[in-house]
Amino acid sequence: MLEVFIFATLNGLVTGLLLFMLASGLTLIFSMMGVLNFAHASFYMLGAYFAYSISLYFGFWSGLIFAPIIVGVLGALVERYGLRRVHQQGHVAELVFTFGLAFLIEEAVQFFWGADTKNYQSPDLLDFPLFTLFGQEFPAYRGFMIGISVAIFIGLYYVLTKSRIGIIIQAAITHPHTVSNLGHNVPLIFMGVFGVGSALAGVAGVIAGPVLTTFPGMAVVLGSIVFVIVVIGGLGSLAGAFIASILIGLLQSYAIASNLGMPDLLNLLGLEFGRDHPLTDLWTLTLPQIAPILPFLLLVLVLIFRPTGLMGKREQ
Amino acid sequence: MTVLSLRNVTKNFGETEIIRGVSLDIEKGEKHAIIGPNGAGKSTLFHLISGLYGVTGGSIKFKEQEIQNKQPYEINRLGLARSFQVTNIFARLNVFENVRCALLWSSGYKYSFWHLLGRQKELNEKALEVLEQIGLKDKMHFPAGELAYAHQRALELGIAIASGAEVIMLDEPVAGMSHSEAENAVELIRKITAGKTLIMVEHDMNIVFDVADRISVLVYGEVIACDKPENIRANPKVQEAYLGEVVGSA
Amino acid sequence: MALVKKSALWIAYLLALLSLPQFFDSVLAISIFNQMAIAIVFALSYNMLLGQGGMLSFGHAVYFGLGGFLAVHALIMIEFETVYFSIIWIPLVGGFIGLLAALFIGTFSTHKAGTVFAMISLGIGELIAASSLIFVSFFGGEAGVSGDRTFGPPFFGVEWFQNVEIYYLAVAWVFIATLFMYLFTQTPAGKMANAVRDNPERAEFIGYSARRVRYITFCAAGLFAGVAGGLFALNYEFITEENLNAATSGRVLLSAYIGGLGYFIGPIVGAVILTLMNSLLSNYSDLWMLYLGIMFLLTVLFLPRGFAGFIMMHQVAWIRGTMKQLIVPYLLSGIPAVVFVMSSIALIELSHTEDAEFYYLGLTFDSNGAMDFGLIALVAIGALVCVRKSLPQLKAAWESANEVIDETGESES
Numbered sequence: 001m002l003e004v005f006i007f008a009t010l011n012g013l014v015t016g017l018l019l020f021m022l023a024s025g026l027t028l029i030f031s032m033m034g035v036l037n038f039a040h041a042s043f044y045m046l047g048a049y050f051a052y053s054i055s056l057y058f059g060f061w062s063g064l065i066f067a068p069i070i071v072g073v074l075g076a077l078v079e080r081y082g083l084r085r086v087h088q089q090g091h092v093a094e095l096v097f098t099f100g101l102a103f104l105i106e107e108a109v110q111f112f113w114g115a116d117t118k119n120y121q122s123p124d125l126l127d128f129p130l131f132t133l134f135g136q137e138f139p140a141y142r143g144f145m146i147g148i149s150v151a152i153f154i155g156l157y158y159v160l161t162k163s164r165i166g167i168i169i170q171a172a173i174t175h176p177h178t179v180s181n182l183g184h185n186v187p188l189i190f191m192g193v194f195g196v197g198s199a200l201a202g203v204a205g206v207i208a209g210p211v212l213t214t215f216p217g218m219a220v221v222l223g224s225i226v227f228v229i230v231v232i233g234g235l236g237s238l239a240g241a242f243i244a245s246i247l248i249g250l251l252q253s254y255a256i257a258s259n260l261g262m263p264d265l266l267n268l269l270g271l272e273f274g275r276d277h278p279l280t281d282l283w284t285l286t287l288p289q290i291a292p293i294l295p296f297l298l299l300v301l302v303l304i305f306r307p308t309g310l311m312g313k314r315e316q
Numbered sequence: 317m318t319v320l321s322l323r324n325v326t327k328n329f330g331e332t333e334i335i336r337g338v339s340l341d342i343e344k345g346e347k348h349a350i351i352g353p354n355g356a357g358k359s360t361l362f363h364l365i366s367g368l369y370g371v372t373g374g375s376i377k378f379k380e381q382e383i384q385n386k387q388p389y390e391i392n393r394l395g396l397a398r399s400f401q402v403t404n405i406f407a408r409l410n411v412f413e414n415v416r417c418a419l420l421w422s423s424g425y426k427y428s429f430w431h432l433l434g435r436q437k438e439l440n441e442k443a444l445e446v447l448e449q450i451g452l453k454d455k456m457h458f459p460a461g462e463l464a465y466a467h468q469r470a471l472e473l474g475i476a477i478a479s480g481a482e483v484i485m486l487d488e489p490v491a492g493m494s495h496s497e498a499e500n501a502v503e504l505i506r507k508i509t510a511g512k513t514l515i516m517v518e519h520d521m522n523i524v525f526d527v528a529d530r531i532s533v534l535v536y537g538e539v540i541a542c543d544k545p546e547n548i549r550a551n552p553k554v555q556e557a558y559l560g561e562v563v564g565s566a
Numbered sequence: 567m568a569l570v571k572k573s574a575l576w577i578a579y580l581l582a583l584l585s586l587p588q589f590f591d592s593v594l595a596i597s598i599f600n601q602m603a604i605a606i607v608f609a610l611s612y613n614m615l616l617g618q619g620g621m622l623s624f625g626h627a628v629y630f631g632l633g634g635f636l637a638v639h640a641l642i643m644i645e646f647e648t649v650y651f652s653i654i655w656i657p658l659v660g661g662f663i664g665l666l667a668a669l670f671i672g673t674f675s676t677h678k679a680g681t682v683f684a685m686i687s688l689g690i691g692e693l694i695a696a697s698s699l700i701f702v703s704f705f706g707g708e709a710g711v712s713g714d715r716t717f718g719p720p721f722f723g724v725e726w727f728q729n730v731e732i733y734y735l736a737v738a739w740v741f742i743a744t745l746f747m748y749l750f751t752q753t754p755a756g757k758m759a760n761a762v763r764d765n766p767e768r769a770e771f772i773g774y775s776a777r778r779v780r781y782i783t784f785c786a787a788g789l790f791a792g793v794a795g796g797l798f799a800l801n802y803e804f805i806t807e808e809n810l811n812a813a814t815s816g817r818v819l820l821s822a823y824i825g826g827l828g829y830f831i832g833p834i835v836g837a838v839i840l841t842l843m844n845s846l847l848s849n850y851s852d853l854w855m856l857y858l859g860i861m862f863l864l865t866v867l868f869l870p871r872g873f874a875g876f877i878m879m880h881q882v883a884w885i886r887g888t889m890k891q892l893i894v895p896y897l898l899s900g901i902p903a904v905v906f907v908m909s910s911i912a913l914i915e916l917s918h919t920e921d922a923e924f925y926y927l928g929l930t931f932d933s934n935g936a937m938d939f940g941l942i943a944l945v946a947i948g949a950l951v952c953v954r955k956s957l958p959q960l961k962a963a964w965e966s967a968n969e970v971i972d973e974t975g976e977s978e979s
Contacts, residue, residue: 036681036684036685082863082867085867086866086867086870089870091680091681092616092620092622092680093866093870095622095681095684096622096819096823096866097863097866097867099624099816099819100820100859100862100863100866101863103816103820103858103859103862104856104859104860104862104863106859107853107855107856107858107859108856108859110856111853111856111914111918220812224688224692224812227685227688228689231685231689235681282701285700289700290700292696293692293693293696293697293700296689296690296692296693296696297693299685299686299689300686300689300690300693303674303682303685303686303689304674307677307678307682366771367770368767387770387775388770388771389769389770389771389772389773389774389775392770392771392772392773393773397771397772398771400768404765404767404768405764405765405768406760406761406764406765406768406769407764407765408760408763408764408828409757409760409761409764413757413760413761414761416757417757417758417761417769417772418772420754420757420758420772420773420774421772421773421774422773425754426754427754427755427758427774427778427779427782428753428754428755429750429753429754429755429756429782429786430753431753431754432749432752432753433752433753433754433757434752475768475772478772479772479773
């Protein structure tokens with residue numbers, strides 16, 4: 001039992017940190033521009049695909065460096081030539097634009113890379129068990145994923161709180177006009193933040209691609225969950241996004257690892273229902289079965305009872 | 317008869333006290349102006365009375381009913397209408413529809429989805445009357461958001477008075493207008509609030525002294541004086557706090 | 567007079583719907599018309615939410631799907647004689663279920679518009695789509711559930727064996743639904759929905775609870791989405807999880823937006839365009855979704871009011887009789903624009919195709935030769951240059967055609 005728990009925790013942590021890498025960029029973009037970027041996970045997918053193509057010729061490590069850069073530049077271009085144009089029409093138009101972009105990127109990926117799953121492999125260098133616990137191995141690549149996520153967060157935190165540009169960004173989030181009047185180029189900052197946010201999503205894609213498989217649906221699979229996270233955490237709150245990411249990562253991991261279900265609960269209560277009962281699906285539910293819907297259940301509950309999210313201040 | 321009565325109303329935003337114990341009685345039919353320097357809390361007071369903000373403490377009675385915990389639409393239904401400092405209209409509806417929407421509730425339509433508006437003769441005529449009053453009848457088919465500024469302000473007034481509310485609150489009705497536009501607006505205000513209770517926030521002292529029967533002076537969230545215009549002008553406390561230079565220069 | 571004009575429009579709409587099978591009577595055509603009918607009702611109901619009420623939903627398929635599932639179950643019940651009524655009422659069953667679902671979900675989702683509403687709709691959509699795969703006995707899992715519409719009492723001898731019979735039934739429902747949705751916009755609740763969309767704060771100061779107004783619109787939209795779901799069930803006789811998931815929700819957003827939000831006729835136009843693309847273009851190219859995506863993004867960027875908005879932009883010039891000034895500039899920019907689009911499509915298809923030869927617009931190209939590829943690319947670039955060169959001319963012509971109206975700020979180019 002303990003080994004299941006420990007491995008579920010570790011896996012949940014890997015997922016949670018990965019989710020946060022996406023959620024942090026999304027949150028940053030949202031607090032800066034008020035845009036909830038539907039296409040954020042699409043940049044994550046692009047990261048994986050670019051890295052895959054690069055890794056075919058130059059190996060995994062080149063992909064890790066260059067794929068996020070390409071994705072970041074693409075993101076900046078999208079901001080400059082797309083979002084900025086739609087911005088005057090209000091938030092609904094922006095949301096619709098990013099929705100369309102997500103749709104288009106998915107189709108474009110299928111156009112360029114095909115609809116099949118790509119054989120994107122983790123590097124041989126990391127192909128060994130990091131440690132063995134209760135006879136179960138924990139792959140080094142997962143350890144690497146944890147390491148690189150943590151490193152990026154420390155870097156991000158340092159840049160945001162200590163550096164000059166970070167302070168300007170923080171000021172631009174709350175007082176864009178003042179910052180602009182002080183002579184800073186706010187549109188450029190917006191473009192930069194959008195680019196960096198996209199690049200972060202790209203990094204997540206590069207390192208997640210080998211584990212979560214690289215296929216055209218990978219953006220949709222993760223995208224809605226990342227959305228859920230930034231909303232649960234409170235729109236615009238990095239701390240909230242962090243808590244929500246880890247929470248959902250662990251929650252899903254535990255739910256999948258456990259084999260508890262309604263039958264166990266019913267046994268506990270001493271109840272029994274026949275197999276042919278009309279609600280038989282309900283009586284035979286198990287936790288692994290409902291793991292995929294847990295985030296959405298949580299989202300709906302949070303939005304009903306605490307519309308600002310866990311740590312959020314602003315509503316719109 | 318007192319129509320609106322505030323008792324010890326306070327409002328804090330976080331640690332900051334914006335309204336610090338305001339008590340005020342407004343008589344039926346009076347034209348009451350609230351003046352004070354920028355940041356004194358005039359607009360906040362308006363938002364408290366009309367229900368946009370909840371009070372931190374104290375009570376507000378409108379026609380003998382406590383309204384401090386009520387929603388804006390509930391207060392409006394009791395017969396209190398207001399305008400906004402920043403133009404606040406329904407931008408994509410046309411001018412006629414703006415006014416007609418403002419008439420709907422008081423005409424008893426509620427949330428009806430079985431009345432066809434085109435067939436409601438009385439309602440449409442009433443809307444036209446209001447448009448006539450505010451001088452926008454020839455612009456009735458324009459989308460409201462595309463009107464000139466002064467016209468938008470007139471529409472703003474029209475929406476406030478359309479429902480026939482007995483108490484009308486106007487938040488800086490002539491802000492941003494040219495001199496002649498402001499004169500027209502004052503005429504309009506006089507005309508449309510005849511026989512009604514008017515509460516007004518305004519910076520232009522000429523207009524305030526011209527229109528108001530009584531003036532309250534709000535400074536740092538407190539009413540430091542509430543009296544007839546001539547007494548306010550003579551009040552040394554008011555002059556010291558705020559008026560002196562303005563009245564002198566005006 | 568206005569009433570006569572309006573009635574004439576409605577009669578024309580009905581006649582157009584009724585006469586379609588007279589012109590195109592192939593099996594394919596009828597099946598496309600049926601899809602169109604369903605899409606029109608669904609897109610109009612979506613426009614009630616977003617266009618009229620300002621609520622951006624990413625989960626509108628929930629009401630469509632739930633209505634459809636219950637409708638199929640109703641068909642099954644008719645088949646097993648648990649209930650006994652003609653299948654012409656099936657869309658009402660769907661509508662009733664859509665309404666019920668909206669009545670419940672609306673209690674907490676219509677609290678706010680904007681991002682919060684969008685997120686709740688997304689969450690609920692995902693939740694219900696995922697749940698539908700879990701509760702197999704009702705939703706039938708991946709395979710879905712299927713029924714048979716030919717049971718139950720015949721309707722004046724019609725037993726619904728043919729799709730064209732269903733088409734006429736669908737026309738009746740489409741017409742009724744369109745009419746009621748239009749009439750809704752003319753009621754106090756409908757107008758206040760517009761007012762709340764424009765300015766929820768001010769709506770509260772004229773006596774209306776913004777939340778209540780949104781709730782009513784939301785429920786009405788749910789009702790008509792359910793009717794569309796019921797029509798779907800009648801037409802296809804089966805329904806799966808796909809019909810209530812995010813993809814279906816996304817598609818209805820696309821069609822309403824491309825057609826033009828805010829115009830009553832917009833979603834009808836969008837539904838027709840999307841259905842045609844879906845059923846005709848997909849025969850020619852498996853990249854049609856890519857084209858759809860590009861078209862959608864271009865619409866959002868350059869035609870924020872959609873096709874209907876583009877047509878309505880010319881109202882002023884039409885009234886003032888200055889349309890003829892626009893014809894030549896439109897042709898000058900339009901022809902190279904069409905050439906550019908067609909040659910771009912040729913490029914995309916050429917680089918995608920796996921056959922050695924590629925047929926396009928009656929021409930045959932060599933898929934492997936760089937020669938043909940370069941030639942088309944040259945045409946595309948040339949056309950693009952022509953478009954760019956002619957645009958200032960078009961802009962000037964547009965401005966002169968709309969001159970007077972500038973002071974109202976209406977001109978949008």
